[in-house]
Each structure stands twice: as C-alpha cells, then as structure tokens.
Amino acid sequence: MAGGGSSLKSYLLVRTLLVIPTIFILLTLVFVLMRVAPGNPVSAALGGHVPQAVIQEISHRLGYDRPLYQQFGSYLWNLAHGDFGATITDKRQVSDIILVNGAATLELTLAAAIVALAVGIPIGLIAGRFRDRPIDAASRIFGIIMYAMPVFVLGLLAQIVFGSWLGWLPISDQASPMTSALMTTHTNLLLVDAVIDGDWDSFWDVLQHLVLPAGTLGLVFAGVFVRLVRINVIRTLKDDYIEAARARGIREQAVVYRHAFRNALVPVITVIGLEIALLMGGAVLTETTFNWPGIGHALYTYLQNRDYAAVQGIVIVFGLVVVFASLLVDILSALIDPRMRYQ
Known part of the structure; x- marks a missing residue:
C-alpha cells in the first residue's frame, strides 16, 4: 500500500x-x-x-x-x-471579457457536456451490450451522423425546425432583452444568478435560450461518446474476469452494469479532457450561430x-x-x- x-x-x-x-x-x-x-x-x-x-x-x-x-x-x-x-x-480589459463572456461560454459548455454524456454514454452502452443487433446498427448510424455533422449546420437546422417552424424555442441570444435588463449580476452565470435571486421567470427564460445551443453542441459530441463507449464495452465483455463472473452464475445484467460498464468508462474520462478543447472550439461556431455572448463569439468579433x-x-x-x-x-x-x- x-x-x-x-x-x-x-x-x-x-x-x-x-x-x-x-x-x-x-x-x-x-x-x-x-x-x-x-x-x-x-x-x-x-x-x-x-x-x-x-x-x-x-x-x-x-x-x-x-x-x-x-x-x-x-x-x-x-x-x-x-x-x-x-x-x-474598444479599450476593454481582456480580463473583463474572460469574466463576463467566459461565464456565458462556461454555462454553454457545461450544459453541452451534460447533453453529450447523457445521450452518448447510454446509447454507447446499449449498442455495446446488444452488438450486431438492429439497435446497435441504429446507434452506430446515430453516432456517425452526429460525429460528422458540422455544428453550425445542425444549429441552423435546429433554429429552422424548433424556432421558425414550431416556434417552441428562441433561436438567439442568452436571454430575452427584458430578462437581461432586469436580472441582477452575481456570478455572470445567468442560471445561477436567477437561482440566487429566486427569480424563476428569468431562470425559465434563460433555460429556454440555452436549450438549442447546448443541445446542438452536445449532440455533435455525443457521437464521440457513443463510439467510444460501445467499443470499450465490447472489449471489456470479452475479458477473462467477465467470463469468470458469468461462470459463477452472476446475472448478465449485473455483469454488464456493475463490472463491464464501470471499466469501460475509464477511457471515457480520459477523452473528456481532450474533448474540452474541441468543445471550446465548437463553442466558437455555436456562439456565432446562436448569437450567444460567450468568449468564442467575442473571439470571432475581434478576429474580424x-x-x-x-x-x-x-x-x-x-x-x-x-x-x-x-x-x-x-x-x-x-x-x-x-x-x-x-x-
């Protein structure tokens, strides 16, 4: 020890x-x-x-x-x-950009990461568990399409379908003008600020504005986790200790979820760190597409x-x-x- x-x-x-x-x-x-x-x-x-x-x-x-x-x-x-x-x-302090715009990017990136993991890991687990079955084929197709889809293309499609056609969600900005004017800034994270003030109308408004950009960015990166988890689950299920667990009469569900799944997540944790760089790069395109006032949008503006x-x-x-x-x-x-x- x-x-x-x-x-x-x-x-x-x-x-x-x-x-x-x-x-x-x-x-x-x-x-x-x-x-x-x-x-x-x-x-x-x-x-x-x-x-x-x-x-x-x-x-x-x-x-x-x-x-x-x-x-x-x-x-x-x-x-x-x-x-x-x-x-x-504009003689603005870069540290101010980091605090204000960076907080908006952090909010978007964390929400997108939650979407990516919540979608990618279960689908990858199911695909690896039921390898070579129709559900596996469907999962693999989903992962490939999401992985290959440019984030701005998926973003534009989401804006057209859920914003213009159905009218369910706002298609730009971090909050409505009225909400932005009335909210008190504590952390520059609007969802957190709304919770601190107990302002649930503003919380709901900000959350609605977050759904499309976070969902778009998260789904693109969910494709990575689908493929990664599937491959590692398949590989883990072939290990000797899994066969030994089956030989001892342990139920298949317990073998998969308690043993194979936990070990298959180790490479996923490693990849999450690498995906942060890609998530932030994707945030530049996502913020530009949805006019999200994050640090990526600021970078695009100052580059122009x-x-x-x-x-x-x-x-x-x-x-x-x-x-x-x-x-x-x-x-x-x-x-x-x-x-x-x-x-």
Whole structure:
C-alpha cells in the first residue's frame, strides 16, 4: 500500500510540474504568432483610417515599438500579475471579457457536456451490450451522423425546425432583452444568478435560450461518446474476469452494469479532457450561430476587427483551460485506474 501511495504522489507531482513548461511554451507560441502576423496590429485594428501619428502614439503606449525581448518580458510579467491587457478597438480589459463572456461560454459548455454524456454514454452502452443487433446498427448510424455533422449546420437546422417552424424555442441570444435588463449580476452565470435571486421567470427564460445551443453542441459530441463507449464495452465483455463472473452464475445484467460498464468508462474520462478543447472550439461556431455572448463569439468579433491584443488574450485563456483540464483528467485517471500511475 505504501508503494502504491508513493507511486501516486510521484505521478501527480510529475504531471503537475509538466504544466509549467507546457504553459511557457503555450505563451511563447501565442506571443510569436501574434508578432509575426503581417502589418501593424494597431493600424489593422483601427482600419487604417487614422493618422499615422495616432497609430504611433498608441503603438508606443502599448509597447509595440520596443524590442521583442522587452515586449516578451513585459508580456510574461503582466500575465503573472493577472493582467491580460486591453483591446485596441474598444479599450476593454481582456480580463473583463474572460469574466463576463467566459461565464456565458462556461454555462454553454457545461450544459453541452451534460447533453453529450447523457445521450452518448447510454446509447454507447446499449449498442455495446446488444452488438450486431438492429439497435446497435441504429446507434452506430446515430453516432456517425452526429460525429460528422458540422455544428453550425445542425444549429441552423435546429433554429429552422424548433424556432421558425414550431416556434417552441428562441433561436438567439442568452436571454430575452427584458430578462437581461432586469436580472441582477452575481456570478455572470445567468442560471445561477436567477437561482440566487429566486427569480424563476428569468431562470425559465434563460433555460429556454440555452436549450438549442447546448443541445446542438452536445449532440455533435455525443457521437464521440457513443463510439467510444460501445467499443470499450465490447472489449471489456470479452475479458477473462467477465467470463469468470458469468461462470459463477452472476446475472448478465449485473455483469454488464456493475463490472463491464464501470471499466469501460475509464477511457471515457480520459477523452473528456481532450474533448474540452474541441468543445471550446465548437463553442466558437455555436456562439456565432446562436448569437450567444460567450468568449468564442467575442473571439470571432475581434478576429474580424483584427484586434490582435484581444485575440492574444482570449487564445491564452483557451489554452490555459485545456492545459488545466488535461491535468485534472490525468489526476482523475490515476485515482480511478492505478495502472496509469506507472505510465
């Protein structure tokens, strides 16, 4: 037991320490890519319609006229103190974008993840349990279609069917204008804020606006979990300990759900961390399709405006989320599956 505990501590320490060079490489790549982009970032962001003297003044204020090594040093120093800088076009603090727009993205991503897991895992389990039967074929077709479907195409179809034709759900924005004007902000998570205030009318309004974008993004990624869970259930059902459990007379249902299913979920936990990067990437398209005021929508807007200062800060946030999510998945995998500690 002592050896196992020691190996776990060593594994967690190594994985945690690896975060440091990973973050440094990420920050360096973002800095370099933003600096090698052609043209003056200030001129590009302002559209080239301002006097050169103004462009030079803003460039000097932002430090773009200093040597690259000095810019890089200031860049790292500011990030270490939580300063992500300000946008060029509207002079908005990037940290404000992270708090406000990032909260909207977090709400969307969590809801989409719940949809993906709630749909993908049961369907994958059923498909693996009843392999080569009609229900398996239907599940596989569903998984393939969802996996291959561009999120914006599914989003547009959902808007047409459930918004325009049936009129069941709103097709854009995070809440109705009246709700947005009346709600009190506590956490920038509108559902949470509505619960805190006990405002159930606003909660229902926000929830209705969340259904289509979260459902769209979640269904696309449910295809990944259908295929992954199905394959792992089939593989697990062939293991020796499953055959031994059957030989002891344990009911098939108990064999599948208590033994095979639990072990088949270990790879799913690992993939969840990898899917976070894809979920956030998908959130950019989903937020644009549904006019959802998240960080992905902000990134799209600032990219259109060629505001490299804003793009740099937002991309760093995306990268940091993925890095720490991967670390969390490594920790959870090590706690669930002891074999991971020796890899």
